[in-house]
Amino acid sequence: MSYRRRRKMQIPSLICILHFMNLTKGQHGTDIPRCRRSSVCQAGCATCSALNGCLSCKPRLFFHLELDGMRQRGTCLSSCPRGHYGMRSPYVSTCTKCTADCASCFSETFCTRCHPGHFLFRGRCENSCPKGLTANAALRECTECPTGCELCVRRNMCVRCEADMYFLHGQCHLTCSSGFEPDVQLMQCIPPTHCEVGDWSGWGPCARKRGVRVSRRGKETRTRQVLRSPSVYGDPCPHVSETRKCVIKKRPSRL
Secondary structure: OOHHHHHHHHHHHHHHHHHHHHHHHHHOOOOOOOOOOHHHOOOOEEEEEOOOEEEEEOOOOEEEEEEEOOEEEEEEEOOOOOOEEEEOOOOOOEEEEOOOOEEEEEEOOEEEEEOOOOEEEOOEEEOOOOOOEEEEOOOOEEEEOOOOEEEEEEOOEEEEEOOOOEEEOOEEEOOOOOOOEEEOOOOEEEOOOOOEEOOOOOOOOOEOOOOOOOOOEEEEEEEOOEEEOOOOOOOOOOOOEEEEEEEOOOOOOOO
16 A cells, blocks of 8 residues: 555544544543633634644644644644645545645646756656756746747747757747848847948048149048948948038238
8 A cells, every 4th residue: 555545544543543532631630621612722623632733624624734843733724735735525624745746736646836856747747858848947847948949938938049040039030030130159130230420520621633733623521430330231331421612712922
C-alpha cells in the first residue's frame, strides 16, 4: 500500500484517537476537559480540546493538521493551505499534502505550480521539458514558444530567436517589416537612422571665378554640418553646401 493511501486512511483514524484520548482523560478527572464547548473552540470547529485543537469540523470545512512547535494541532479551514488539496468524504473532509515536487496542486494527480528546479507540464512537475517547449524558470512551467523562437518567457513573448531569424517586439521574423531594417550583428529589426544636419553657416566672402579679373560678378558659399549619418535604409542627407551669385565690392582707391 502506498504512503499516500496509508496517510489518507490514517487522518480520520488520528482524529478518532485524539477524540478518544480526550474522552479518557476527562473520565479520570484530569484538568483537560472532555470536550470544550464550541464557543471556546477556534472558528469552524465542531468539537475541540485544549491540547489537540479541533477534533472535528463544521459542515463543508476541511480538517487540517498544522505544526504547533513539536506537536500537531487540528484546524478547520474553508480552503486548504498552499501545498495541500481538499479531499471530501461523507465522514470527514481533510487537507492532503501535494506530491513532493508540487508547490500547489488541484488534486493528487494534477499540480498547478512546481518547486524551483521543476517545470509544470500537463499537470505534472518535470525535471526538463519535452522537445519544442522551453523550460521557463520564472513561471516554472514548460512554455510553447512562437515559431522560430529558441527561448521565450511566455507563449507569445520570445527573448531569443533561432539562427537566421530577426528579433522584433517579442517575435522572430525571416525579414524585417516596413519601417525597420535588419541588424546582422545583433540579429534584430531596428528602426532606420535618418540623416540629421545642423543649421546653415553665414555666407562666405564674394569671390570671382578663377581666371576672371575684370568682372565684378562672383559667388558666395554657405555650409552646414552632418550631425548624424543615415543608415542603409534611412533618409539620405540633403545638400550641405550651396552657393549664390554676388557683386564684388569695389575697393577704395589709395591716395
